[in-house]
Amino acid sequence: MFGVAEIMEMRLVLGLTGSIAIYKACELLRLFKKENVQIIPVMTPDSKRFISPLLVESLSQNKVYSDMFDESGGGFYHIMLSRGADLILIAPATANTIAKIAAGLADNLLTSIVLASDCPVLIAPAMNVKMLENLITQRNIKRLSEMERISFVMPESGELACGDTGQGRLADIDDIFDASMFYLCKEKFLRGKRVLVTAGPTREFMDPVRFLSNPSSGKMGYELARVAYWLGADVRLVSGPTNIKPPYGVRVENIISADDMKKAMLDSREEYDLLLMSAAISDWMFEKRSDQKIKRGCEKLQVDLRENPDILSLASKSGRFKYIVGFAAESENVVENAISKIGKKGIDAIVVNDISRSDIGFGNDYNEGKIIFSDGSIQNIDKMRKRDMAFRILSELAKRLGWKKI
Template sequence: MLENRKILLCVSGGIAVYKAVALVSKLSQAGASVKVIMTQSAQQFVQPLTFQVMSRHDVFTDTFDEKDSSVIAHIDLADWAELIIVAPGTANVIGKLANGIGDDMVTTTLLAATAPIWIAPAMNVHMYDHPAVKRNIQQLHEDGIRFIEPSEGFLACGYVGKGRLEEPEKITQLVETYFRRELKLTGKKVVVTAGPTRERIDPVRFLTNFSSGKMGYAMASAAAEMGAEAILISGPVSLSVPSGVTRIQVESAAEMLEAVEAHFATADYVVKTAAVADYRPKKIADQKIKKQQGESSIVLERTIDILNQLGQQKTHQVLIGFAAETNNVSKYAKDKLERKNADYIIANDVSEAQAGFESDTNRVVVYGKNDFEQAFDMMPKQQLAHQLFEMIIEKETPYDR
């Protein structure tokens, strides 16, 4: 399954280091070539020799211990890896990486890496919930690093809660799934719209909504990871550009339509996650509108319905729309699918806790032609994005339709 895949395992110090040994074993048995870097703290729990025996490779522990004088070790390892896993990921190494600190072999290699990085945290439940740790995890998430969420269970410190390192079998399964789907979109062009749009009222005010862009950015990131040429057309958000994605920044619905149409003819998949404003002021004031006594009103006019327009223009493209609803989700989603000539509508109830705007997780139901319907349980948006593409790819071959 993982034949000849190059995986770099970075092991930081914690009692869960023993699980990292099992992880090397599982990955190696699956056919991967695994190299290991250990922090000094990790060596207090398990000796490097153990990882050397399990991986059949030298174990790296010191930035200045160059085992091959023809290369710089931490650069060479970073270039060698197809995937980098930090397990266990302690609060210390997470904090260093989030702040760009490279003071040992693990952190300097991570900072030099261009391969995808996954971190499997493992720490006391209170450490995991500390605001500083949450802040660092959020920063790394925005930097494009993926997290393998820790399991809930008994911790070495005696507490029960989130903090245990995910089991080696589960991590190995995630790695196998990642490489299995990695190239499924190779040669395809995926256009994703994300975030809100802004419709100006005057030089200092605008109409908008609460969309954070997280679902759209997750879809673009997943497309790039699966080998696609990923074009992300984004309204104003505070998210970093995912690795391998080309972002086009827009503001209004009109600008978003123009950007989408510029890429639509050559697109294979178009994913409309953006929460586009339905209305805009009929007249935009040149100067700031001053407060007046009594009520005031703004005359609005409809913006162009981008999804509807694309539905009328499509030829070979797979057109995927999103529907953020607060009630009658199924009814409105099915109606939108029909009216806008989309291939799929991915609907969610934004009034549900942890599934609405600005959340990191989502629960959706996908509706398609011929009464197709498939539900996806609550999960991180990045994971959901991959599963959505997996499902759609399985059902669609754009050029054969």
Template structure:
């Protein structure tokens, strides 16, 4: 942690006293700490306390420009290697989720690109309130990481979840983050992962879809994050809890997924297409619910855009990984897909094989490479499979591919 720049944003709650201890412990661990406080936070602990503990000026007013050559809220946001909001009140979480910048803390949080960690602290019922939970899920979708509050006796007299995590634990998490980040093979890489199914509308009630649950894609996204990558997860409709530290874009149709992928493709280093995207969609989408009629029903379908093929055609520096979920002739179809889509790797499985189908927590994969070789893996968890396929990709990229 030596020399790392940590910006501590303190919002108002009784747990502010823990933020003072956190400032001291971060500095003792070698970090440079700058503190930004809300007006409410100053009602619990004065700025001079944080100034003494950090050895740095404390920022409290958006319009108090300490250096006329710099705009303070931009300057300190750019200065930070990591931003920690502790304690994060329900009010501050709501501001962050909705892009409100009406004081120094909320304005700073809108500026800069450093990772943001949120450490909530509030009454147990406030923490469980649907609005607060919805705001936290929104922040998770932005890629913000949460340091979950502990359970126990709260200052309000209740017992439950809502206590700010102990400063010692937060410091350990920060130390692990910087230690691991420096040695992670995907640090500095932008990884796009597509996951889940798509839905193709028939009418306002019905749609075509498939059996994908998104588990494999979400496992890949989390593994890429843990390997140090900046991850964008583009997800079809799933019921999986959004992972922290990952930017998520939710889509419905194949066309929406195509547009989302293409909008970020130029800036990506690795693209992992695990999503089960519809190959066809109804040529006509009815404005009203189709009524049941006697006899058979015929429906004309049209092809959707082949996302993997388009990515392969427009590939420049990107490393492109496709998935092939097959029911027979797995090797033949996987090799054909590798060539026709101009992919760098194809991860194939037989979804009829026990332990390798949709919805389960395990997979049995075979990875096919550009040189014509392939590697088979025994049944393992989807999280393990995700790590294996990314490790293989890192090795291939290291060979100049």
């Protein structure tokens, strides 16, 4: 088993209520399964009118609990299931269930579990815009938000299933998932740490429509930022152009060129415990950038390239980063080149992967590589999902730096 599940068991009570958005919870189940989260599904009686417990049972690979008076549980399911849970997630949460929890009611298995538990509760409401805007619902949400262990992932605005338009649509599934993983990853060895991650390619424009770039997808950096957030860090991500949705809980700043990247990283006075420089920054820029689109018609076009500043070296000299990790995509002499880079750039470690392989690296969901430290020690990382590799890199660095699990 790779990734977060390698070192921590994650136990989730997933409450499903009678909202039309319940079908989206099926995707959520799939995401949790991929991270090896143990899911205990609890369906309200009305939710079973929308989807069959069989579907939830199959996707969660666990028994669905619904009846508080089911005698096979000895009559204490609400107590038994509330123990040992790392998180109770209610997604989707109806106005009715939110109102019951706010009033302290315990008239079904899900509301009873919430009342009997002491773990964090995360609520993702989904309802018609008028139901959400109703002062009664608003007051219920406000009252619950004031409680330390209860938080919300609020609904989005847009077209609703009933035909109305407005706020009420279940929040993005990826956001609900990331917000949940923050609670499920209970061993927070990055808590209190400030982490800056860079990701994606840069673009160096020659004229308004043409640029020099590389095939970096940004996936590795985004996964590093996402997992660092799960592990409790305050994360800032400076990203070149990618097609990836910003991870929940991470401050994202979009940039285009290497010069933008340099400014975003070094013009601010902010200090960081860790810099993870996974962006594939262009080594060169055009000497001159034309303001107008360069027209066809000349058989040969000659352009001059100028070397971009070495941002990693500048970051090292700035003294604003306590520990710096570079990332290198190499095609030959992978280890030798990495070791020489560490010395030249004055950084602490480098993660290398071999770009001569098509099954890992650029654009791929998988990666394989080595973390090479300035003292010459090497940590091999087998082929695994980039998300798992992000976890492996962060836990390895935390171990080195003596950052304890809190």
